[in-house]
Amino acid sequence: MTRTHSPRHIAALGALFTLSGAAALIYQVLWVRELGLLFGSTAQAAALTIAIFFTGIALGGWLFGRVSGRLARPLRAFGWVEAGVAATALGHFLVADAYFTLYPALYAMIGGIPVLETALKAGVAGTILLPSAILMGGTLPLMGQHVIRAQDSLGRMGSALYALNTAGGAMGALAAGFFLPIWLGFSGAYLLAVGFDLVVGLSALFLARRALPVVAQNCQPRVAIPARLWIIAFASGFATLAVEVIWTRAFAQVLQNSVYTYALVLTVFLLALSLGAGLANGLNRTALRPDAVLTGLLLAAAAVVAATPHLFHHLTGGLGYLGGRADFAGYVWEVGRVAVLTMLIPGTILGAVLPYLLRLMEGGAPGAVLGRLIAVNTTGAIFGALAGGFVLLPMVGAWKGLWLMGAVYAVLVLALWQPSDGWGARIARFAGLAGVVVLLAGQPGLQAARLNTAEELLAFREGASAHVAVVAREESKFIRVNNFYTLGGSGALVPERNQTMIPLLTHPSPREIFFLGLGTGISAGAGLFANPDRVTVCELLPDVIDFARDWFGPYVNGLFDDPRVTIHPEDGRQCLARSRATYDMIIADLFTPWRAGVGNVYTAEHYRLAASRLNAGGAYVQWMPLYQVSRREFEIVANTMVQAFPEVTIWRGDLYPERSIVALVGRKTPAPLDPATLAAQWRAMTGSDEPDDVLSARALKFYAGNAASGLFADAPVNTDDLPLIEYLAPRTHRAVIAGRANWLTGPERDRFYTDLLDALPPGSDPHLALLTPAQRNLARAGAVYAEWRGLRTRNDLRAGALWQDFLALTPSHARDPDSPAGQVAIGGMAFGEGAD
CATH class of the missing domain: 1.20.1250.20 (MFS general substrate transporter like domains)
Structure with a gap:
């Protein structure tokens, strides 16, 4: 016994x-x-x-x-x-x-x-x-x-x-x-x-x-297990992981894509596999014929996987963004609900196949059977994960990929055929297989990209890393990733060029320029206006590089044809880490802070790495979208940069009334700003023939302040080990959507600009030491002008008084003489203020 x-x-x-x-x-x-x-x-x-x-x-x-x-x-x-x-x-x-x-x-x-x-x-x-x-x-x-x-x-x-x-x-x-x-x-x-x-x-x-020690009968020689069971174990591992990869990509089209949403989708998938093992455990306790049960599981797996695209489209309203106006808790609940409804039943059935195979493998040493089963199934999973990401998605797309994996489960029914099968078993098996084949063959087309009103899809690719599209709206076109993340477009030509040209104003001779991120290529192309010796660009998504080359050639200043330019389809941080090359200017593009992985470019370790790749007098430029960060996140990033750079100054990227961007410019060696350099670089990049004082005055309106003010000193530091931005930004994103927090836009932005200048007034700012008092006032004039535009847009009666403040701070040569209002003269080839 x-x-x-x-x-x-x-x-x-x-x-x-x-x-x-x-x-x-x-x-x-x-x-x-x-x-x-x-x-x-x-x-x-x-x-x-x-x-x-x-x-x-x-x-x-x-x-x-x-x-x-x-x-x-x-x-x-x-x-x-x-x-x-x-x-x-x-x-x-x-x-x-x-x-x-x-x-x-x-x-x-x-x-x-x-x-x-x-x-x-x-x-x-x-x-x-x-x-x-x-x-x-x-x-x-x-x-x-x-x-x-x-x-x-x-x-x-x-x-x-x-x-x-x-x-x-x-x-x-x-x-x-x-x-x-x-x-x-x-x-x-x-x-x-x-x-x-x-x-x-x-x-x-x-x-x-x-x-209790293992009894002798548990140590008997290995019992031969039919090859068809190992084929099913391998193929189920292949198909299950391929399906998981494709499901994850499908959810990337409708989610925030933060660390939280990825974790939630993975958790639901693993929970489904666990419930599948529980289902197998229950089936193992029944008197049903094992081959009949396994046939039913495989056919059910085929059917539910093939039905997933339609179910997902229905639950997301045709790839609509999930969550509505919910706060973070409500958003997580909604994502979890859709993930459960999409994956739990199919995942449970998929998860039952492997452990149920154990019922048909009884008779040998348990450890040997379990070990071999894990080895075979996991080997299949390796190939399935690779095939899902690098073969199925690029070649046939997510929806057809799921239908193909449903077909794999259906075809596995054939592996259960045995000569000893009775006619009843054969007819039932082939009838079920035929029904699933009909279901798979009759799948109608489903959209893979969501378009808004008046948009036209120009190009689309389901790549190994993301869904990437080129979309046209009216006279402009732009690149969109995973349905909801816009990387820039031709309609934002001036502000995208400003992301390069404004920081280049501060360097007397930028010969080597590195761009962390490509997007449309407009910003990187603007670097060629400075006539550098070398431009290096690293872009995470290879498909973005292809689409920028194919669709944005007229806007990128010859970027893709210039022999001085090298573009790497790699992560920007890795590009800096793997090479000892150094640069005069490293410019980090605008990134969506709450997306998983993006927080890596806001850490102290990354900034120290970047500082080690700068030439003498060089600068690292971190652009921040004020319409995607709260003041808390901005202060964390600013204080983190201060840990790597003794000098961090802040520059406006525009004078918009609302949705603004700013640059944090870090240098290893503090140096006063030279107004002659501003004028010379403006002239070199735009071809302007206006006097130096006019050009430097225009540039100085973009200066926002100095992090040496201590305004950010109490903020925590974002590190690789404690990734605050990666975990806080997604929560802030949902809090803003729910109306419980604010981005740095409108009055919040204006208050921030004022606080920054009050903490370290231009007259005491060491970075402005070479400027005259009138020139120093231009930093505050830029802040006043941006606030005035916001008040005017909102029809606020205080706009009139604020305009008078702007005129008092702005010398006559820095105004447009042809304008009856005497408004600021920003104009020029690339330094535009943008439309209201």
Whole structure:
């Protein structure tokens, strides 16, 4: 008679295995983020990280599955393996720091050779990930070998273990995405996961002292398992991960795309897989024929995956932005609701296939079967994740990709065919298959891009990284990413050029210019007005580069044809990190602060890296969209820049009445602003023949203030380890939409400009030391003019008095003599004030 474990023992092991799953997903989330800092936040880098992590899991399942059957006390081995995960995970800190230091030198040896670059990244990621991942892969076969005591309980107990571990993974993903990094920092969250594994390992070792040893019948030779079951295990892993990749992309079209929304979608998917394992556990307890149940699961999977595009379109109102006017809590609830309705039932069915296979594999050593199953399924998952992101999305798109994966599940029914099948089983199987094929073949077309009224789609591509479109509206065209993020357009020619030309006014001879972000290419193209020796541009999305080249040629000043220009389809931070090249000006484009990964360019580590890449007298320019940040986020970024640059000045990018942008300009060596340089650079870039005092006066109206005022000194610092912007900005975004907070627009912006100048008046500003009193007044005149335009737009009666203040601050030569109102003369080739 087989001796079984006590219920208390089983419950304790279940809790430990759930905690182990939570730790594994915390590691995975943090590893993807950490290697994104090293390799860049690209789809290729993320895919490489996931592929290597899954490779480790597959290797661990295969290796430990082979040896588990020879162990008398596999629970003790499980405890040591968990302790080993904790130990090897700690080594991440040493290895990662070493690679961050060595990576530029290693890249210098092989840079420019894509195969060698990929090999280098794989070597780095493998060193960091594989030791821990291999050990993680061994946990299920070792635990299964200990827990499963009867030959006919593999299906029931194995699916239960799989459900608990995956449920723990869902909790870990949720914690790592929503709470731990902002509570503990990434290092603290990582150490917490290490602590979880250590607790699991030590507890297992303690329980193993009194646990029942494995009985002899559990150590019998491996029973031959039909090849068709391994084919289904591989193909289900392939299709499930491909579907998950495509679902994630579909949600990117309707979400804020912050760390929170990504974590929520991942959590719901893992929860569905856990419920699927629970469903398999229930089915394993029935007397139904296993091949009939598996046939039903595969056909149901095919049907629900194929139906997902229509369901998603219905739930999102045709790819409409989710959340309405809800605050952050309401927004998370709405995203969770749609994610559950879209993925929970399909994901549960997909998640039932793998653990139900255990019912048909009973008879051999549990650990060996579980280990091999994990190895085969995870190998399929590696190829599925890569195929979903780099084959299906670019070649057929999201919706057809889902229908193809539905077809994969339907075709797998054929793998269950056996010569011994009766006619009833054959007819039922092929009738179900035919019905699913008809369903797949009859799918109507669905839109992949959402257009607003009076918009025309000029070009569209579902790339490996994002959906990218070129859209026309009236006389202008612009690039849009994932339906709701506009990267700029021809209608904003003047302000986009200003993003380059205003900072270039402050440098006497900008020979080497680096652009962090391309967008339409208008801003980078404006850099050629300064006649530099070299322009380097790094753009995260390759499709954006293609569309900018194809559709914005007339607006980019020959950017794509100039031999001085080099454009890299890479993450901008990685471009700076991997090369020792230095620059006179590094200009960071406008970025949406709440998007996942964007916070990496607002950290102290990034600013220190950028400072190390500046030539003497060089400057780093961080553009900030005041219509997308609150004062809190702006002050965090400003104080963070101050940690890397002894001098940080602030410049307006426009004199709009409302939606303004400003530049934080950081220099390693403080130096007073030279009015002669302003005039010379304005003349060089625009061809103006006006006097120096006129040109310098025009430029000085864009000067907003100096961070040396101490206005931002109490703000916290944004770091890679404590990513405040990445976690605070999404909440602010929803608070503004709900009417509970404000961006730095309108009166908020005007108050900010005033506070900045009052904290360090122009007369005391060391950056303005070379200016005359009249010239210093122009900084305040620019702020007054911007506020006047806002009041005039809002029909505020105070506008008249404010205009008189502006005239008092502005010398006559800085006014337009042809205007009866004597308004400011901003004009010129690129320095326009913009329309109201």
